[in-house]
Amino acid sequence: MAFRITTRDGWTRREFLLATLAGGALAVSGASLFRWLSLPYPYSQTFIGRVDSYGSDLRSIISLGLRELGVSSAEVKGKRILLKPNLVETHEGTDHINTHPLVVRGAVEAFLSLGAERVYVGEGPGHRRDTLDVLEESGLGEVLFEDRIPFINLNYEEGKTIPNQGRQTRLATLTFPKIFQEIDWIVSVAKLKTHHWTGATLSMKNLFGAMPGIYYGWPKNVLHQAGIHNSILDITATLQPHFAIVDGIVGMEGDGPIMGTPVSMGTIVMGRNLPAVDATCCRTMGIDPYKIRYLQKADGWLGPIHESSIQQRGELITAVQKPFSLVPTIPSHRGIRLL
Secondary structure (H helix, E strand, O other): OOOOOEOOOOOEHHHHHHHOOOOOOOOOOOOOOOOOOOOOOOOEEEEEEEOOOOOOOHHHHHHHHHHHOOOOHHHHOOOEEEEEEOOOOOOOOOOOOOOOHHHHHHHHHHHHHOOOOEEEEEEOOOOOOOHHHHHHHHOHHHHHHHHOOOEEEHHHOOEEEEEOOOOOOOOOEEEEEHHHHHOOEEEEEEEEEEEOOOEEEOOOHHHHHHOOHHHHOOOOHHHHHHOHHHHHHHHHHHHOOOEEEEEEEEEEEOOOOOOOEEEEEEEEEEEOOHHHHHHHHHHHOOEOHHHOHHHHHHEOOOEOOOHHHEEEEEOOHHHHOOOOOOOOOOHHHOOOEOO
8 A cells, every 4th residue: 555645735645746747847948868879989987886775875976976977067957857767566675676766866866966957757667557556666756755856657658759770670660758858868777687588687778668658568568579689779779868877786686677586786886878887787797798688789889898998987896796696597697697
């Protein structure tokens, strides 16, 4: 049962969240999220922050990562930022399934402190049709309610169809929430997990939740049928998110992204380039990014994944590395271990 907490104005939390669902809530800014690719990515930077627990000062850690990666107030000031967390399923005591609400809060506070005009949170869960139920049960709804952060239900947003710039699947076009045209920055706030279809699910795979369920079904069946690895590449190439933050404070190993077991990593991984961030995450998990099909295909096109092409800021990979348990009977887990 969802908690019923009221505001000073007498609104319940669910009424507040419903009222902030974005259709029409944003004034058209003229900025477009869809940026076309022109050049390969020979070099990038990632940041690894060490975090003791979800009770740590996450705003300061994320702010440090932004500074280390050259994200300044001048770059963020006046921007409209959309944070896209990973919400899948909710069960009691399952911090390892979803992006933790306090990581989202820390990211909101970090971007606002740099002068962002507004920060929104948007998600379109793939497994359950009632997004607000997942939002409430995950604990994220309470955080957004307390902080007055608008939520966008990406599953039910009117879509805008544009050419598929990745061209890895047979899909000629992709349909994104129309509201994305009114956002300046989209940030994938993912979870550090293994995955039974792709080997690992990180900031790039997290973008499946940006695809509206009213067009792509549940659990985004159109994309599954088109091929998961190639769909990940097409979405990333066409959407071109600006930044990634991966919650690795408690990750998931084994049969992810739902049935695995928690593993304490004590990290947050950040960067401007999603393939580089995901390759770094894989290495912290003891996984070879070149054995993850979508990352291998992204290399040199959507971003660098070779370790020599990624400048590491913050903690060294070797200082936080912890080989994740893999399941030999799952095909995508076979042969992906770093040697």
